[in-house]
Amino acid sequence: xxxxxxxxxxxxxxxxxxxxxxxxxxxxxxxxxxxxxxxxxxxxxxxxxxxxxxxxxxxxxxxxxxxxxxxxxxxxxxxxxxxxxxxxxxxxxxxxxxxxxxxxxxxxxxxxxxxxxxxxxxxxxxxxxxxxxxxxxxxxxxxxxxxxxxxxxxxxxxxxxxxxxxxxxxxxxxxxxxxxxxxxxxxxxxxxxxxxxxxxxxxxxxxxxxxxxxxxxxxxxxxxxxxxxxxxxxxxxxxxxxxxxxxxxxxxxxxxxxxxxxxxxxxxxxxxxxxxxxxxxxxxxxxxx
Amino acid sequence: xxxxxxxxxxxxxxxxxxxxxxxxxxxxxxxxxxxxxxxxxxxxxxxxxxxxxxxxxxxxxxxxxxxxxxxxxxxxxxxxxxxxxxxxxxxxxxxxxxxxxxxxxxxxxxxxxxxxxxxxxxxxxxxxxxxxxxxxxxxxxxxxxxxxxxxxxxxxxxxxxxxxxxxxxxxxxxxxxxxxxxxxxxxxxxxxxxxxxxxxxxxxxxxxxxxxxxxxxxxxxxxxxxxxxxxxxx
Numbered sequence: 001x002x003x004x005x006x007x008x009x010x011x012x013x014x015x016x017x018x019x020x021x022x023x024x025x026x027x028x029x030x031x032x033x034x035x036x037x038x039x040x041x042x043x044x045x046x047x048x049x050x051x052x053x054x055x056x057x058x059x060x061x062x063x064x065x066x067x068x069x070x071x072x073x074x075x076x077x078x079x080x081x082x083x084x085x086x087x088x089x090x091x092x093x094x095x096x097x098x099x100x101x102x103x104x105x106x107x108x109x110x111x112x113x114x115x116x117x118x119x120x121x122x123x124x125x126x127x128x129x130x131x132x133x134x135x136x137x138x139x140x141x142x143x144x145x146x147x148x149x150x151x152x153x154x155x156x157x158x159x160x161x162x163x164x165x166x167x168x169x170x171x172x173x174x175x176x177x178x179x180x181x182x183x184x185x186x187x188x189x190x191x192x193x194x195x196x197x198x199x200x201x202x203x204x205x206x207x208x209x210x211x212x213x214x215x216x217x218x219x220x221x222x223x224x225x226x227x228x229x230x231x232x233x234x235x236x237x238x239x240x241x242x243x244x245x246x247x248x249x250x251x252x253x254x255x256x257x258x259x260x261x262x263x264x265x266x267x268x269x270x271x272x273x274x275x276x277x278x279x280x281x282x283x284x285x286x287x288x289x
Numbered sequence: 290x291x292x293x294x295x296x297x298x299x300x301x302x303x304x305x306x307x308x309x310x311x312x313x314x315x316x317x318x319x320x321x322x323x324x325x326x327x328x329x330x331x332x333x334x335x336x337x338x339x340x341x342x343x344x345x346x347x348x349x350x351x352x353x354x355x356x357x358x359x360x361x362x363x364x365x366x367x368x369x370x371x372x373x374x375x376x377x378x379x380x381x382x383x384x385x386x387x388x389x390x391x392x393x394x395x396x397x398x399x400x401x402x403x404x405x406x407x408x409x410x411x412x413x414x415x416x417x418x419x420x421x422x423x424x425x426x427x428x429x430x431x432x433x434x435x436x437x438x439x440x441x442x443x444x445x446x447x448x449x450x451x452x453x454x455x456x457x458x459x460x461x462x463x464x465x466x467x468x469x470x471x472x473x474x475x476x477x478x479x480x481x482x483x484x485x486x487x488x489x490x491x492x493x494x495x496x497x498x499x500x501x502x503x504x505x506x507x508x509x510x511x512x513x514x515x516x517x518x519x520x521x522x523x
Contacts (some may be wrong), residue, residue, distance in 0.1 A: 239510070
């Protein structure tokens with residue numbers, strides 16, 4: 001079944017947006033340090049100069065344009081080879097702008113080899129009023145590999161009084177451990193839908209975050225989940241659950257403002273890194289989060 | 290929904306009623322599917338909020354995930370490998386452990402009970418596939434095989450499943466919040482009135498898109514697994 005080829009109910013558009021891509025292969029160099037063995041990118045994607053921190057190569061993916069516009073299509077393919085550790089992050093929020101017809105789309109594939117580690121930690125996604133956006137993510141982790149996959153979603157430009165005014169978000173995520181399908185998510189979020197209205201009754205400006213972690217070191221862990229669950233409060237709901245393999249877990253959180261969203265993500269990330277016995281690489285940002 | 294009222298054409302109905310009844314031993318009465326934690330979190334506390342829970346959380350999940358997967362399972366019920374693939378896919382969609390395990394527990398109990406009253410290879414073959422580790426035995430798959438074995442039409446199978454999900458929630462609510470039988474029936478009636486629209490919409494959901502965005506219910510189900518006191522398994 002080809003899921004990428006269909007419009008998935010979005011109105012088709014004949015316009016031509018940007019066709020950007022990012023292809024990275026990260027592997028150990030002659031000193032055993034992670035380095036980019038292959039790289040290819042095309043506008044609107046740009047890479048900052050990577051730096052090493054805590055044994056991990058930190059790569060900032062930059063979109064120097066205003067954000068994703070109608071008919072833009074971005075494809076990312078990132079592979080991490082045995083013995084290498086890569087953090088893929090972005091220095092600022094990514095935005096999807098209003099479309100007259102059609103949609104903007106990002107598809108991304110991640111492959112983590114045995115003995116490799118990949119953290120995907122993008123800044124918050126902000127769908128602006130009238131935006132239609134599709135995102136598909138497929139992450140394959142070989143046994144013995146480590147993956148941390150974060151995602152945070154804003155309801156819009158809240159500071160400008162714009163909340164849940166986008167048209168539609170279509171979110172597809174699959175995570176596999178070898179051939180074992182650990183996680184499949186299919187969201188079609190429309191602000192007028194019953195489930196979004198139900199969400200907004202409790203969190204009027206609902207910010208949403210999620211993390212998926214796959215790591216062999218998690219098999220025997222249990223204490224960290226109590227630590228993660230302690231981040232829950234009446235203002236910020238948070239839940240955690242194992243997936244269908246003992247080394248794979250997911251965390252979800254919902255709150256009413258961006259600082260709390262970031263604080264929760266920081267708390268979850270800190271606890272997860274402690275649980276998997278690694279040091280979290282520094283993002284070199286003012287807030288440190 | 291068209292109903293054939295010709296004599297003999299609803300021979301499937303008594304069997305469907307028997308297996309959809311709360312008396313049928315599936316163990317569903319022991320599950321709240323996140324409602325218990327939604328009560329603990331203060332979201333559901335009276336008749337009005339129970340109604341909101343049913344229409345804002347249960348019906349949307351039925352519409353975009355459970356009923357479409359029941360339809361897919363019904364359509365591939367005679368193709369064991371396709372059914373097993375679907376069952377594993379559904380397992381990956383249910384992120385909260387309790388929700389996932391509740392679906393499997395009830396599915397296995399239903400399958401076991403069905404095997405005592407129905408002698409069809411569809412059920413036995415699926416049970417054997419589960420024993421081989423090729424499938425988990427999710428409830429919608431068991432319901433699809435049940436419907437096929439009873440020669441029930443798809444629409445009736447979908448209605449029975451959806452009604453069961455709603456009534457199960459209301460039954461759990463009786464034990465969790467201050468609400469009487471009449472209040473429960475009013476909340477259930479409100480949700481049942483929206484069921485035809487929900488069923489029609491579910492028929493339009495493609496497999497590549499089937500899934501749900503219900504983070505509060507998902508978080509509640511996740512937190513329930515760590516609760517120190519609870520009445521229900523899920």
